[in-house]
Amino acid sequence: MSDSFFSGAPHWTWFIILYFFVGGIAGGASLLAAILDWFGGTEDRPVVRTGYNVAAVGAIVSGALLTIDLGRPLRFWHMIFQSANFPAVMFKGWSPISFGAWGLLLFGLFAVLAALGGMAEEGRLHNPALRAVGGAVRGGLAKLVGGLAGLLGVFIAGYTGVLLSVTNRPIWADSPWLGALFIASGMSTGAAALILLAPRRGATEQSLARLSAFDTKALAVELLVLVLFLASLGSVNRVWIGFWGLVLLVGVVGLGILAPLRLHLQRRPLASAAKLVLLGGFLLRLATIFVSEGIEHYRVTAGM
Amino acid sequence: MPEPMGFFTDTTVCIGCKACEVACKEWNQLPAANGGIGELSGDSYDNTRKLDGIHWRHVRFIEQFKGQYDGRWLMMSDVCKHCVQAGCLEVCPTGAIIRTEFDTVVIQSDVCNGCRACIAACPFGVIDVNPVSGTAQKCTLCYDRLKVGLEPACSKACPTDSIQFGSITELRTRAHKRVDQLKAQGVKAELYGADPDGALGGLNSFYLLVDEPEVYGLPRHPQLPSRNLAKSATFSAASAAVLGVLALVGLRKRRMDEQSRGGGGAGNV
Numbered sequence: 001m002s003d004s005f006f007s008g009a010p011h012w013t014w015f016i017i018l019y020f021f022v023g024g025i026a027g028g029a030s031l032l033a034a035i036l037d038w039f040g041g042t043e044d045r046p047v048v049r050t051g052y053n054v055a056a057v058g059a060i061v062s063g064a065l066l067t068i069d070l071g072r073p074l075r076f077w078h079m080i081f082q083s084a085n086f087p088a089v090m091f092k093g094w095s096p097i098s099f100g101a102w103g104l105l106l107f108g109l110f111a112v113l114a115a116l117g118g119m120a121e122e123g124r125l126h127n128p129a130l131r132a133v134g135g136a137v138r139g140g141l142a143k144l145v146g147g148l149a150g151l152l153g154v155f156i157a158g159y160t161g162v163l164l165s166v167t168n169r170p171i172w173a174d175s176p177w178l179g180a181l182f183i184a185s186g187m188s189t190g191a192a193a194l195i196l197l198a199p200r201r202g203a204t205e206q207s208l209a210r211l212s213a214f215d216t217k218a219l220a221v222e223l224l225v226l227v228l229f230l231a232s233l234g235s236v237n238r239v240w241i242g243f244w245g246l247v248l249l250v251g252v253v254g255l256g257i258l259a260p261l262r263l264h265l266q267r268r269p270l271a272s273a274a275k276l277v278l279l280g281g282f283l284l285r286l287a288t289i290f291v292s293e294g295i296e297h298y299r300v301t302a303g304m
Numbered sequence: 305m306p307e308p309m310g311f312f313t314d315t316t317v318c319i320g321c322k323a324c325e326v327a328c329k330e331w332n333q334l335p336a337a338n339g340g341i342g343e344l345s346g347d348s349y350d351n352t353r354k355l356d357g358i359h360w361r362h363v364r365f366i367e368q369f370k371g372q373y374d375g376r377w378l379m380m381s382d383v384c385k386h387c388v389q390a391g392c393l394e395v396c397p398t399g400a401i402i403r404t405e406f407d408t409v410v411i412q413s414d415v416c417n418g419c420r421a422c423i424a425a426c427p428f429g430v431i432d433v434n435p436v437s438g439t440a441q442k443c444t445l446c447y448d449r450l451k452v453g454l455e456p457a458c459s460k461a462c463p464t465d466s467i468q469f470g471s472i473t474e475l476r477t478r479a480h481k482r483v484d485q486l487k488a489q490g491v492k493a494e495l496y497g498a499d500p501d502g503a504l505g506g507l508n509s510f511y512l513l514v515d516e517p518e519v520y521g522l523p524r525h526p527q528l529p530s531r532n533l534a535k536s537a538t539f540s541a542a543s544a545a546v547l548g549v550l551a552l553v554g555l556r557k558r559r560m561d562e563q564s565r566g567g568g569g570a571g572n573v
Contacts (some may be wrong), residue, residue, distance in 0.1 A: 003523035008356075008429035010420040035551045071418015071438035078398035078417045090399055094530055097421045098397035154548070158540040165536040166529045167424035168391060176532055179540030187547045210554060217550045225543060 002236050007168040009293045015069035019062050020160045020285040021189070023104075024182060025278075026058020027157030028190020030111055032214070034150025036207075038143060046201040047194055047211065049118035052146065054193055055153055056115035059108035062156070066104070080105065096163035103159060107152035114149045117142045157186025164288070171292045174236045177229035178288070184222035189281035191215040192260075192274035208270055215277060216264040223257050244291035247283055256280010308407030309450065310386055310508030311459060311467055312475040314482055315520070316493070318379040318466040320363055325352060325381075327461035328361040331446065335436050355382055357434035360443040361458050366519055380511065380520050381458070381467055384409065384430045384443035385497060388505030391529045392422035392431060392442075400439075407472070407508055408445040416440055427504075427526035445509075472508055479512060486514075496522060504528065 033051020036044040067076045075083070079101040082088040092098040113133070119125050120134030137145055161178035172178060191211050198208065230237060240248060255276055263273035328334070335358050337343065345351045350365035362382045369375030386408045393401040393409055400415035401422060411422070411431075416439035423431045423440060434441040446456035454460075459469035468475060476498050486493035493514050497507030503526045517524050 001518065003427060003525050003527065006429055006518075006521060006523040006526075007425075007427055008354075008423050008432055010424040011433065012420065012424075031548065032551065035548070039552065069419075071420070071433055071440075072416070075398070075415075075417035078400070078415060079419070082399055083415050090397070092395075092397060094533060095395045095397055095421070096533070097395060097419060101397055154544045158544060162533070162536045162540055163421075165532040166395065167421075168427040168527070168529055169424045172424070173529065173532060176535040176539050179536045180543035183540055183543045184547065187551075214551050214554055217554070218547055221543070221547060221550070 002170060002174055004168055004170040004173045004236070005295065007170075007173075009169070009295065010167075011293070012069075012289060013293060015065045017282075017285045017289050019065040019069070020182065020289070021282045022058050022065065023062045023160060024157045024186030024281060024285075025189045025193045026055045026062065026111070027107070027153035027155070028186040028188070029058070029193055030055035030107070030114075030153025030190070031150040031157075031187065032190055032194060032211070033114075034146045034153070037146040037150075043204045044207050044210075045121075046203040047198045047207045048146075049115075049122065050198040050201045050203065051190075051194055052111060052114040052118045052149065054190070054197065055111035055149055056108070059104065059111045059156075062104060063108060096159055096166050100156075100159045100163060103152060103155050107149065107156050110145050110149035110152060113137050114142070114146045117145065153190075154183060154186070157190070158183035164292075169292045170236060170239055170295050171233065171288065174234075175229050175232040177225055177232055181222065181225045181229050181284070184218060184225050185281045185284050188215055188218035188222055188277050191218060192277035192281075195270050195274040196278075212264055212270050212273070215273070216261060219257050219261050219264070219277065223253070223261075226253065226257075239291055239295065244287045244294070247287040248291075251283035252280050252287060256283055306406050307471040307473065308508060309445070309470065310408070310472050310475060310510070311383065311445070311456075311469055312479045312498075312510060312512070313381055313383075314466050314468065314479075314512045315378060315380040316466075316486065316491070316512060316514060317464045318363065318381055319464055320349075320365055320377070320379040321463060322352075322363045323461045323463060324458035324467055325359065325361045325363055327457040328443070329359075331449070331457035332360060332444075334358045334360065334434070355384075355430050355442070356432035357441045358436075360384070360441070364521060366515075368515075368519075378515060378519065380513075381462070382521070383458070383509055384445070385428055385504075385510075386443075386445055386508035387526075388500070388508065389528055390504070391425040391427060391527075394528060394530055395421045395425040397421060404447055404450075406445065406447070406450055408447065408450075410444045410447050411440055411442060413437055413439045413441065425529045427523050429521075472506075475510075479510065482512060486512075496520075 029051045033048045037048045067073050082090045116134035117137030125131040125134050158179045161182035164172035165178050167173050191214050195211050260273035260276040352362050355362045364380045364382050366378035390409045400412045404410055418438045431440050431442045455469045459467040483493045496513050497510035500506040
């Protein structure tokens with residue numbers, strides 16, 4: 001029996017699952033937007049602007065979800081500053097939850113700045129203060145801000161998996177592949193979100209086709225990493241025998257990866273594939289969290 | 305600087321009276337479970353079942369029965385191990401978990417914000433949320449009592465000295481003598497967590513067991529959560545790099561296609 005079966009469940013449930021899902025989308029969309037910002041063409045601008053908007057909204061929602069989930073939400077700032085020694089900074093580089101808190105704060109900052117820059121570019125900012133900030137984010141500074149939002153975005157998409165691995169819980173601590181899996185899923189769901197949202201901002205067919213082509217590759221990487229993740233679990237895989245294993249197999253692999261891969265390869269409607277990718281990304285977080293959360297310490301030790 | 309202090313729990317003399325549980329609850333003013341309405345486990349004489357945010361001591365009953373007349377009860381008063389290398393302290397993002405001058409591990413309830421990372425990090429399943437405070441809680445090894453020269457409430461209340469409190473050095477000597485005594489009587493006895501070169505740098509609450517650690521709900525090789533950090537971060541970085549390169553290669557191919565068509569690309573904005 002893995003030693004991870006003797007630990008207790010941290011009650012990370014719906015808010016955390018939603019955070020992992022939203023954070024993954026925001027992070028993936030942010031990196032794709034940054035790549036297109038740096039290396040794309042004029043026809044990619046609608047996708048770039050949509051990507052930064054998704055990143056900004058996702059970062060704000062993520063922060064709210066994490067705060068609501070705390071046992072004492074008003075103490076959320078204890079993760080950033082030392083409560084007894086304010087304003088000394090609270091940071092532990094070896095604790096994923098600590099560097100994740102800082103990562104999310106910085107991601108939110110740069111994603112919001114990049115989004116404001118994009119909205120100013122379109123002339124959609126009417127508030128003078130926001131227009132002034134957005135207007136300042138242009139040219140080289142816009143590239144720098146967007147690049148940082150992209151890099152921090154991919155960090156946000158992946159550190160959540162590392163956070164789960166750096167515990168003593170069954171499944172999570174039994175494999176080093178969760179971070180890589182969440183990054184692949186974040187990239188595929190980020191691309192899917194852009195495929196669904198960017199047309200409203202005037203994205204061209206060509207840009208959407210490129211996103212679709214990238215999503216196909218991201219889904220293939222996700223499937224590969226998922227296989228590596230399951231292979232690394234060894235005998236712990238018996239935990240999957242049950243409802244959550246079914247969700248993983250049918251929901252994540254079948255509906256969330258293989259079905260959209262098929263649609264992408266057949267060049268069928270992009271939106272259908274994108275919706276399936278988002279469903280799969282959500283079910284991946286759901287199954288991964290609940291399969292471990294459900295293992296109660298006392299039940300296992302009692303041999304039940 | 306005081307010496308490292310802790311508990312040596314000799315499970316062979318525990319009678320399962322739960323006086324330690326009661327003393328702990330009383331001294332630390334821990335609330336009753338389920339609003340005070342007793343919940344029966346239904347399959348054991350132990351109705352506490354596990355350590356959590358409102359049960360910082362738990363007398364575990366291990367009922368080993370092979371037939372109607374053949375069996376034994378093992379009893380162990382379980383508690384936070386106050387690990388020398390503590391997983392909870394390692395991951396705590398608020399600095400709420402500290403190591404005291406007695407080498408014990410304490411959660412400061414006024415600093416904890418209830419993120420619950422420590423619960424998943426503890427290899428022993430010791431910590432949980434106290435629903436009254438909304439923060440993670442566990443045994444403090446009666447830090448408040450130690451500060452004024454008193455021994456912890458549980459060991460004070462233990463009627464058989466199954467829970468012994470003292471300096472770790474002295475407790476280890478006593479524990480080894482007890483193991484020798486039991487082995488001379490033909491009892492299979494082993495210490496769990498007493499080795500300073502063993503898992504987690506040794507446990508400041510260690511045990512004398514007469515069966516395998518798993519039987520008592522203890523992991524055989526408890527580890528720090530950070531053991532996975534480097535590998536997991538490396539794999540994540542590799543995954544990010546592969547996907548980033550795939551996105552870049554796709555774009556580059558497009559621009560080359562556009563150039564070959566004579567368009568010269570749309571150019572960067």
